[in-house]
Amino acid sequence: MGIDFSHFVKPNLKIISLHSTTLKFYFCLNMKKYVLFYGLLAFSMLMLFQLSSLAIFKVGASRDWILLVVAVVSIGIGIFYSKAQSSKNQIAEVSDTENLVHYSNSGLTEREYEVLELLNLGFSNKEVGEKLFISENTVKTHVSNLLLKLNAKRRTQAIKNAKDLKIIS
Amino acid sequence: MGIDFSHFVKPNLKIISLHSTTLKFYFCLNMKKYVLFYGLLAFSMLMLFQLSSLAIFKVGASRDWILLVVAVVSIGIGIFYSKAQSSKNQIAEVSDTENLVHYSNSGLTEREYEVLELLNLGFSNKEVGEKLFISENTVKTHVSNLLLKLNAKRRTQAIKNAKDLKIIS
DNA sequence: TGTGATTTCATACTAAAGGATGAGGCCTTA
DNA sequence: TAAGGCCTCATCCTTTAGTATGAAATCACA
Secondary structure: OOOOOOOEEEOOEEOOOOOHHHHHHHHHHHHHHHHHHHHHHHHHHHHHHHHHHHHHHHHOOOHHHHHHHHHHHHHHHHHHHHHHHHHHHHHHHHOOOOOOOOHHHOOOOHHHHHHHHHHHOOOOHHHHHHHHOOOHHHHHHHHHHHHHHOOOOOHHHHHHHHHHOOOOO | OOOOOOOOOOHHHOOOOOOHHHHHHHHHHHHHHHHHHHHHHHHHHHHHHHHHHHHHHHHOOOHHHHHHHHHHHHHHHHHHHHHHHHHHHHHHHHHHHOOOOOHHHOOOOHHHHHHHHHHHOOOOHHHHHHHHOOOHHHHHHHHHHHHHHOOOOOHHHHHHHHHHOOOOO
16 A cells, blocks of 8 residues: 555654665666657767867867857756656646545554644644643654654655655645 | 734734735845856856966966866756755745745745744754755744744754644645 | 835744643454 | 453653744835
8 A cells, every 4th residue: 555664763663765666666667768768868968079070170169159059958958857857746746536544554553644734634642742731751752753754854854744645635 | 914913922923914025025035046056056057167277378278188077067057056056946846836825924934934844854953954055043043933933843843833724745 | 316115134022833741531453 | 361452551762843032135106
């Protein structure tokens, strides 16, 4: 269910994360494209260098102009490359729009899930404790375990990760 | 004006309806940054060219190496530029496609909206400051104003309220 | 030319969050 | 019955968040 059980921080605390096989699969599919892309890139750079030699010796173009052309083309390549990468990331993020993962399949305990839901509603530890009839210290313990399991440094990040993992909505 | 902000304490936080003049204002503000950015870019390119001349005549570096350095640096500039742009465009795309209240109609300023977006992604004040190239103290100021405007006591509550108000997704 | 809005930054302070650790009780299961 | 997971609570400590206040720069608009 999209959970990686391979990372063990504590014996009973498993880090929840997006399944890695999907990414691996995607990577293997695109290896050919990567090789092709970088091969073409290297080839075109070489051609550019050769062209610059031709331009200098046959046409008599100035060195600054050659540099300018190379710089502009390279900036264009950089922008193109960056946009290609970012579009892939966007697709990966949007790709799976399914139902929520039940908390029992999410790696969280029932109590941790309850705490997480209240965090998502914007309550403080104290308020969560009042709503669940437990002490603030207990809430802190749940939140700490929550952060470990969701691989987050802050409650806001935990909420974000949990939403990405479809644990909460 | 979809939101009632009549409970404001500070006089400078009162929201007068924002028109297109506000956008013009921000456009002019950003124009200066653009001019500065491209000016610096052009200047650094010129310096690179001058350095290339020095390298050829004084050090005796080969032309291909110069071209390679220029190309690599330019690709880096392109990637950096593209990423800086895409972060802005992502926010704009999301706000348009998902029928959100535009930040100019939400009572939030553009900067506060940007900060809010990053809070929603789970970043700390320090990380937000690094991403927006401002100090952590400034982020704190923005967050404080954000909390007042969104009638929230915590950032998690601010995120929740902003989502209820369709300011963010 | 002054006023207001925005953005930026700073300092000093309080409140809340988070980390690390230990421990006791409850329940299920091997 | 022993073991392990879960829930509970606590303490000490550090980090982060948030409040209050002042101030300076920029720019639009009246």
